[in-house]
Amino acid sequence: MSRDSYDEQLDRLTGVLAVMSRDASAAIRRASTALLEVDRGAAETVLAEDATLDARRAEVEAMIPEVLVRHQPVASDLRLVVCALRIAGALERMGDLAVHVAKVALRRHPVGVVPEPAMPVMTALAEAAARVADKCAVVLATRDRLDAMQLGLDDDEVDAAQERLLSLLVSGWPYGVESAIDLALLGRYYERYADHAVNVARQVVYLVTGTIRL
Template structure:
């Protein structure tokens, strides 16, 4: 039946979002490990993996286009398809940001991009970012509105870490300009990665309620 085929395709699209989310979560976890251990080979693997994320986004876009040709979607189904397109945009960007972390690691290899004294701070950044992405992936699967709205609390922790980074940079930074640039860029990558996770959580709220949530 056409109706069954339509909803089977919707379910396939939904599952694809979760797979993509797991991919970018794993990428940032491994990119962070490469950064903290100066592992150039692992960094190369992350850079290469980004192509699969781009392909996953293209697949989702194609699936939405095909769904539109099967039959005119009802309001709830249309909302899901619009949210899916926005979500894949955020997920693709999360993959890009993990790749950027890996590129800085590779650029500074065989040396470390992160000074030893700053490594604990980046360990915390990575833990928060991956934790948020893991929660985001779970939210995509469960569509739990409460969990989605609470993800911003984790983002507050990321913002606090960024403030500590700036305090460090402007107080007693003995590692030179190049290391300062890396330090600033890496912090920004983690911050933006977390912002995209929150954006996706907002899309889940939109999917469930129809209400659009805007970031500050």
């Protein structure tokens, strides 16, 4: 295989990851719309499109052996394929977590999951997670180490919003145990979603520098 052909395969690999990152970002936005606006259609779209993310992860995994076997890769190329596997896994899990959010919304439909007192903090949590997802897509496209490091700081917003949510739930929550459990789970889903986005950024730092430090 010529070096040009090999480079084309690597470009295709990174292209699939970029598409996955955009899909994962779109999924959490739709899931949040389903949750906050009681939008059944948005929830069903998240569930239906999750199969696409799964298929793209499988596509990445299928490309790796061919990339490795048909050419003698240099160290930076090896880092790319290792990172690609880890990034694809993280992005797929981000999609799965968006599905979890959508399923909570569907389970309660047509009743809203989020009572009015929790709406501001849940909205803040959803918006913070969406910003992290968008920046994750940018980091994958640019491979900029500073952008990757900034994403780690943005994750703090998600953590802070989750803490505010939990504080609300333990301070005399008047809507019952079932409601509290739903909201606590939702907070966890958003927090884990953002954590996976940060993990993607860590892999980008490793790809660029050869070390993971974020």
